[in-house]
Amino acid sequence: MRKKFILIFLLISLLFSGCGAQEDAKENKTVRIAEQFGIAYAPIQIMKHQKLIENNLYGATVVWEQMANTTAIREAMVADKLDVGFMAIPPFLIGWDKGMEWKIATGLSYVPVGLVTKNTIGSLADFGTDDRIALPQPGSVQHILLSMACKDELGDAGILDNNLVTLSHPDGLNALMAGNEVTAHFTATPYLETELESSEYDLLLDGREVFGQDFSFIVGVTTDAFYQGSPELYDAFVLSVQEAVDFINQNPQEAAAILSEYYDMTEEEILKHISSEKADYNTTAVGTRKFSDFMVEAGYLSKGYEDPGDIIWEDVKYEE
Amino acid sequence: MKSKIKKEHLKFIWIFVLLAVWELTARFGPVNPISFPSLAVIASALWESVITGDIISQIWFSMGFILTGLLTAIILSLVLASISTFSELMDSFTDTLVSVFHPLPGIAMLPLIILWFGTGSKAIFIIIIHSVIWPMLLNLKSGFKSVPEIYRKIGQNYEHSMAGILFKIFIPASLPFGLAGIKIGWARAWRAVISAEMVFGATGGKGGIGWYIFNKRVFMDTPGLFAGLIVIIGIGILVEDLVIGKIENSTVKKWGTSQ
The missing domain is CATH 3.40.190.10 (Periplasmic binding protein-like II)
Known part of the structure; x- marks a missing residue:
């Protein structure tokens, strides 16, 4: 009886310990990005369509994952199933507050x-x-x-x-x-x-x-593991976002034509939205301080960040 | 070796073993504390929710919904089942209803329910009734069918009315079936409420236990999420073992109609 007990106990512990073991053998030239749709995410679609990351780093592969929402993206990044996610500043700060090892790699956009x-x-x-x-x-x-x-x-x-x-x-x-x-x-x-x-x-x-001021509606966030583990890919990713943003700002007509292939909207509508004065595609991350201060004060965060370097990777343009 | 441990005690031992494995994994296993918090952290999250009263009022809210929904569905299915025993035509009608709607999960009907009834308490109420009424009706009908024809004839000999035959003979005689229906109905209602709240969010006032869990998820409060799950398990055990168990003991088991 007792032996049986011990045996079953061991079996169960084995079952559980398997959960945490991650396959470490991640190919270091693959980046996993959550694909998202909408005017605010337009540069991502351009980046995918023009294969910017693949062009900026020879041999790079991009895996585009479909995710339901920001929470799912965040959970996938905790589980190390995703390297890069795009989201607004508040959900990013919530994850950071809870101890997630990730930082902002780039600003992306503001839309009304x-x-x-x-x-x-x-x-x-x-x-x-x-x-x-x-x-x-x-x-x-x-x-x-x-x-x-x-x-x-x-x-x-x-x-x-x-x-x-x-x-x-x-x-x-x-x-x-x-x-x-x-x-x-x-x-x-x-x-x-x-x-x-x-x-x-x-x-x-x-x-x-x-x-009360400008802010980034969407920012790009990468995990610490990706930033530390694949610096070349990280650089290629940041550069590609910049190129995609520039492309939209400089060739809105052409960008709208590309986006209309993916979005359920006409080219004219897309052009109107992406070239609107109220929209802004920009890789500077703006407004982190005010979001953080308010969210701490209102109790949505347990702590604010001290130094911008706590939440933003080195060499990223930002305006608090 | 003959086991002297009682069955109920064995359950507690197993729970203890599972908890120990959990704690060991959380402490020494290769797991991320964000996704696999230790028991102490979960316990303190649970305690905090209880102290602030959040979780209590939210359970209260969910339970209120379930009780009213459950009662309405039981009454509706009683009416339908009674009509079916007295009329062949209605019998085939209710049979058709059950075979069409019983296999349809409430959550699958959500998009339609949102379109028709919006996302408020009305929608949740409809989902609960849908989840409960079909298994309840199915059970009641087989219960009524299991009552020997001779009982009905005895009732007629005593010159009972239809309602008299129903309440004095059919319902008591088929109570084991009715209780089984309530058991299934309760479990389905409980699930329906939680999933509906997790899809729509709060449904009037404070929202229920599903909304509590959803909020913990979006704010990445994993210990709080586990606290919510523990409460759900606790309530499930409480209702099934204590409430329904008590009713069974003082009725069908006492009368000897069921074991």
Whole structure:
């Protein structure tokens, strides 16, 4: 009996210990990037289409992974299934705060982001307990901007936290248009513009106005393991992002033509969005300090960063 | 060697073994503390959620939903099952309903439910009813069918009305089936609520235990996530062993209609 017990115990421990063992033999010329869609992520699509990383480093292979959302990307990076992810600054800071070894490698873009509401709602104070605000997820940049506005206008950052519904941008648009209890949607280009075309909806909050300064909507983040382990690939990646961003800024027409192959939008629409004065493709990472300070104050982070070098890799352009 | 350890105690020993393996792996295994926190960290996260009252009010919220949904579904299925025993036509109708809807998981209907009912409490309520009513109806119908014809005839001899026959004969005689249906219904309702909350987010007021777990995930609070899972396991054991177990002991087991 006892022997059997010990045997089973050992078997179970074996079972568990297998979970953690990672295959160390990672080919050092492969970079795994999460592919994401949307106007804000346009440089990624250009980078993929023009094979910029492959051209910048001979023999490099890029594995493009499909991920559902920022949380999934972050989890994949914890599990060492992904080297590079693109996301907004708040989800990055949440991971950093929890001890993830990763830093910002590049800025990427700013696109218009804001809170669209039914025009019966004239201010944040008008939200009742039955009103629902759709946004991608708690802890997203949309959620943090909403909290900032709540703090400014109503004195409590978390006052609307229990009115949130987590819906992807397209689902959020449908839910808002369906006219049930979702009466507001914190979203970004191009969903923002589509919703505002209807006279029933107004822009209650504008991201930049709430934030009070410019900020990077999306930044590129890489794991410590990738930065340390594959410096050549890291350099090629950063250079490629820069080239993709330059390409969009210098040849918006051509970029729109490429993007229209991948996105479910016409070339004209894409051109309008990427060349809009409000959009900005830029590799400088902007606004980390203000996000960090606010998120610490509101309790979304347990600690802020001291030195920009804590959260941003060397030689990356930034404006706090 | 004859085992003197009681069955219930054996369960606790196994839980202890599993916990020990967990702790050893977390401490000495090649695992990332972000994805595999130690028991102490999980326990303190759980304790913190209990102290701040978050998790308690969120469980309360989920349970309230489940209880009302469960009750409504039980009443609805009782009505449907009763009609079916007295009418051949209705019997085939409810059979069809069960065979169409029973295999359909509530979560698969979510997109449709969002379109029709939005994402509020109404939607969650519908998902619960859908998850409970079909297994409940299936069980009740087989329960009613298992009642010997002679019982019904005895009821008729006593000149009971249809309702009398139903409440005095059919329901007590088929109680083991009904209870099995409640067991399945409870488990399915509990799952449905958690998954629905994790998809929509909060559903009115504070949101329930699913929303709690979802929030822990997006804020990367893995110990908190495990705390939520432990609470779910705890409630599952509590309801199945204590609540439903008690009801069985004081009814079907006491009457000797079931073991």
